[in-house]
Amino acid sequence: MPNIIVLVKQVPDTNAKILVSGESVDLSAVKMVMSPYDEFALETALQHKEAAGGEVTALTVGGPGAEKILKDAKAMGVDHIVRVETSSSMDTNALQTVLKQAITNLGAEVVYCGKSAADTGAGSTGPGVAARLGWASASNITAATFDGGVSVMTPGNGGNVKLSVPLPAVISCDKGNLKVRKANIKGIMQAKKATVDVHTIESPISTVTVVNQSLPPAKPAGKSYQGGDAAAEVAQLLRDEANLL
């Protein structure tokens, strides 16, 4: 029966306005939530357990504030919740080295994560952690079936590809056609009582360091037209002014 880990990350609500004060983003007034794709990873992990047995552990690397999303995961049905304490900002090498160590300590046959986190938008963690563990990886999957191993659907070759993924593996999840389950009352009650396992892991020095964060440059106001006939003029401008088409 597989030991299943799902990686979850706390990010600003995607509706939130992002403010910059000085040279960095100020998140102090922003509501924090589980990164949207992590919900699909969590749902996939729970379905894997339902098909094959085993246990699901939700794992996050972050400050104490991130325990809220671990409780959310617990309410949805994971068995264990683990937070790895971080002190400073980490580059991907430091973060993934810490995740590798945490996954090794916990022991797992399969790790699910989001295809990209809503803050970084990167999509680096799944394939990067898999490489560091020496495991297989499949990314941006839109469906998974559990038939002893794991078969997944990913985009590729101008269509979709159905892949067999040998375990151990790290699998990053896109939205697909999954419906993410809602926590029920029993789950919510259990989550209230659950305790978060807190670990500390030494991280290597980060060589990529943040210099500054800023708002994107404002776009100059565009041209505005009334009525459908203007579409002809716009088409012409796309060629004459924008050098497109």
Add this chain to the structure above:
Amino acid sequence: MSETIVIAEMNNNAIHPSTAELVAAAGALGSEPTLIVPCTDASAADGATSWNGISNIIAAKSSAFENYDAAGWASALDAVMPQGTIITGTSPQSKDLAARIAGHRGMPVVQDVVKIDGNQVTSPVYSGKAMQTVSLGGASVISVRSNVFSPVQEGGENNVSVVDTTGNIATSVQEFMERASKRLDVSEANIIISGGRGMGSPENFSHLEAVADTIGAAVGASRAAVDTWEAIPHSMQVGQTGKTVNPNLYIAVGISGAIQHLAGMRSSRYIVAINKDADAPIFKHADYGIVATWEEALPVLHNKLQTMME
């Protein structure tokens, strides 16, 4: 900056033209790169022999490059690539490869770079609501968005060294499934026309398709369209929980311009919006905004484009 390596963007065993932009990005980091061409047939590398700005070309030849497998590609490339900073494109596959190679070599990775200044690189964060500049303190992997750097020009003369390599492929293909539609995918297109809930019904997307066929565009959709209508697949969705696109031209039709939709398309070079509501937020981001129903505007647009393309 020490050595740089560009991994060519590939398309059907040929070098994708956007690779010339990646070579230019290497130039901005301060060095002429080694261009690595992952291929099954070394003639694929010929596409870049006359480019400027390259120090040498390595055709990395392997059957591992037939189908994408992250572990297989990373190990096959690692075996033949020099050390240094590695540059890839930002297709989903290339970003995956960038991260996998960084993991393989114990290096950090920075994705979606849109600006390079010395050893400082800038990428959008928080779905484009902010920009973050980081400094690369050592050899790193970076993926660079298209339509940012001007491609290097023809005029060079590069030799190709062909190197055979092997990769440890982990996953195995069970089945290929054709896309239901033969249309270009939004993540591959330079022009995209997207429809939202304002299109009224999935059948009305045929009007978008007509325009798309005239100018070689892909058809995209908002999440409201995908969620409301079964016939509009998630693969068409642009935005926070859909695809992030960066085309030269994005035409939004009957789309309000919610923050999560903007997250996926706001970095498009030109944005055209057609919406009947003059207060729709999309107009704040449009280079050309047309306040009209699509029923009025699309036939006019289609006719005009048809005459222009003749």
